[in-house]
Amino acid sequence: MFAGRELPGLIGSGVMLLGCGVVDYRGGGGVVSKCVVCGYSSDGVVLRCPRCWGLVTLGYEGLRWRVNEKEASIWRYSSLLPEFGRRVSLGEGLTPVRRVGTIYVKLETTNPTGSYADRASSVLASYIASVGTSKVLIRYAEDFTYSLATYLRGLVDVQVSLPKPAEVDPLEVLSLAELGVAITFEGGESLVYENSLTVEGLKTIAYEIVERSVPVERVVVPVETGLLAFALVKGLREVREAGIDINYEVVGAVVEGGESNTLLSWIPEVRVERVDLEEVIESMVLLAKRGIKAKLLSAAAVAVASRLGSNLAVITAGYGRRRLRRLCTKSKVGREVLRTLKKLNEATAYEIWSELGGRFSLRGVYKSLATLEEQGLVSYRYIVKGGRKVKLYKALDR
Numbered sequence: 360m361f362a363g364r365e366l367p368g369l370i371g372s373g374v375m376l377l378g379c380g381v382v383d384y385r386g387g388g389g390v391v392s393k394c395v396v397c398g399y400s401s402d403g404v405v406l407r408c409p410r411c412w413g414l415v416t417l418g419y420e421g422l423r424w425r426v427n428e429k430e431a432s433i434w435r436y437s438s439l440l441p442e443f444g445r446r447v448s449l450g451e452g453l454t455p456v457r458r459v460g461t462i463y464v465k466l467e468t469t470n471p472t473g474s475y476a477d478r479a480s481s482v483l484a485s486y487i488a489s490v491g492t493s494k495v496l497i498r499y500a501e502d503f504t505y506s507l508a509t510y511l512r513g514l515v516d517v518q519v520s521l522p523k524p525a526e527v528d529p530l531e532v533l534s535l536a537e538l539g540v541a542i543t544f545e546g547g548e549s550l551v552y553e554n555s556l557t558v559e560g561l562k563t564i565a566y567e568i569v570e571r572s573v574p575v576e577r578v579v580v581p582v583e584t585g586l587l588a589f590a591l592v593k594g595l596r597e598v599r600e601a602g603i604d605i606n607y608e609v610v611g612a613v614v615e616g617g618e619s620n621t622l623l624s625w626i627p628e629v630r631v632e633r634v635d636l637e638e639v640i641e642s643m644v645l646l647a648k649r650g651i652k653a654k655l656l657s658a659a660a661v662a663v664a665s666r667l668g669s670n671l672a673v674i675t676a677g678y679g680r681r682r683l684r685r686l687c688t689k690s691k692v693g694r695e696v697l698r699t700l701k702k703l704n705e706a707t708a709y710e711i712w713s714e715l716g717g718r719f720s721l722r723g724v725y726k727s728l729a730t731l732e733e734q735g736l737v738s739y740r741y742i743v744k745g746g747r748k749v750k751l752y753k754a755l756d757r
């Protein structure tokens with residue numbers, strides 16, 4: 360099932376990590392990694408099975424459903440996630456649920472880099488930042504690589520391997536290059552999309568649906584590798600284990616002809632619905648008319664959801680990702696904003712503007728913060744203040 364011997368590749372400086380898939384670092388207490396294929400199990404966080412290279416999942420002792428309502432990211436569910444010494448978050452998660460015709464859609468396109476993968480990236484980047492490595496080699500996977508590279512910017516050197524150049528979205532490669540990522544065509548030891556921590560990040564979609572009690576019977580997700588469906592099933596099972604009475608069915612939308620090599624055989628709980636390409640394109644156009652530019656696979660989930668009543672479809676990714684602007688390091692307002700931000704430690708754009716005593720326009724401050732963010736000089740997180748999501752900036756030490 361997992362072709363090739365891609366080793367999850369963290370090239371450690373001093374820390375020899377993941378050479379055989381086992382990590383000596385233990386995120387939090389009471390986490391056990393288990394291979395779904397051969398049953399191998401180990402304490403702590405393991406990304407892939409060291410014995411058979413199968414998918415590994417994490418199990419926790421004494422799960423409790425606790426939501427930190429002040430946390431405006433997936434980490435509001437930290438009691439159901441692994442613990443790390445460092446947390447890397449760009450405010451992913453808490454994506455909106457909208458009504459479209461007879462169904463609901465969950466818009467993962469509103470995540471920081473425009474896709475559901477940001478949930479996985481936050482968990483993986485936290486792990487990578489916590490174990491202390493200097494270089495990471497990521498195997499290309501649409502949306503995932505761009506997302507993870509964004510999260511790792513300023514933390515470690517990122518290399519992306521493109522072992523199958525024919526399957527690559529060229530525009531995405533350009534975006535990666537703009538992030539300062541090195542590209543290689545060799546396979547070898549790389550961190551792949553299908554790993555235990557991706558599952559941990561993606562399962563938070565299920566938690567959000569439960570927290571908001573979305574009034575549907577089924578949650579429909581697109582199936583490419585099957586990992587998202589797998590993660591939702593795991594998330595819902597954990598919520599039940601934590602004592603919450605919920606009953607959502609997970610449905611996997613498979614585009615006719617595209618169901619090879621997925622994880623679906625490991626998750627009998629998932630009901631599979633097939634949909635042909637014509638129907639998918641019709642859904643894509645209908646969504647676009649409502650201002651939602653969903654990718655083809657996401658449109659497949661919407662097409663399936665529209666067939667049966669009482670559904671929520673997860674729109675995992677869309678077109679029109681925010682393009683990086685040309686960088687301009689030397690602007691005066693940029694330098695002043697950075698200096699002020701270092702002084703304030705953490706602040707909103709408005710607070711920075713106030714501190715600058717109105718010497719620049721508020722709009723100018725916002726613009727230079729966006730540029731500094733793209734340059735990897737500033738990071739941000741969201742907090743909840745007075746019931747609203749507020750963006751707090753912080754200068755990175757570089």
Ligand SMILES: [Zn+2]
Nearest residue numbers: 394397408411
């Ligand atoms: Zn195994």
